Amino acid sequence: MFSAIEGHAARLRGRLGSSLHKNLVNVPSKPSPICFLITAIDNRMAEIEIRDIVESDYEEWLRLFELYLVFYEKSLPTEIKEATFKRALDPSVDMWSSLAIHPETKKPIGLVNYLRHMSTWSITDQLYLNDLYVEEGQRLKHVGRSLIEYVYAKGDAMGAPNVYWCTDMTNHRAQLLYTKVGWYSGKVVYKRPPGSY
Secondary structure: OHHHHHHHHHHHHHHHHHHHHHHHOOOOOOOEEEEEEEEEOOOOOOOOEEEEEEHHHHHHHHHHHHHHHHHHOOOOOOOHHHHHHHHOOOOOOOOOEEEEOOOOOOEEEEEHHHHHHHHEOOOEEEEEEEEEOHHHHHHOOOHHHHHHHHHHHHHHOOOOOOOOOEEOOOOOOHHHHHHHHEEEEEEOOOOOOOOOO
């Protein structure tokens, strides 16, 4: 099964070569989220510790999550941030949060929040990688890749190997990584208008 997935991923990477540049250049002037549908390519991990959160991680998790929100020029009420952390700790909820730990300082330098859900297009569940953040000074050091591959490994272990996430079309720096570990699905995300509910 895994070798078939690897072969499929390799063919996709080959096909993406010529079209990817066009996709990244011809972007709309107004930012719009796009989705990456991911199938596990490999489970290699960089020499960095990735682990699930524990209750004592709240302050560091919150620091990283708030930096992530600042990056996207967003804000959330305290109760939502607290609820997100509690859900990620609750074994009865299919949502998790993991931290990347610096090998020398032992401080968290990145986070990933993800959840499992069913799909009408598959018998197996899927993982939605909801949030991914790496501290500015720690980027381009395989931290983001390690976090994504950690989610791949978690998905494989729980029988939910299909992993996907969204990013803004203008976030080209992140897409340089995403096109190495996944493939652009061509999907565009629409949302119910704010204030209509």
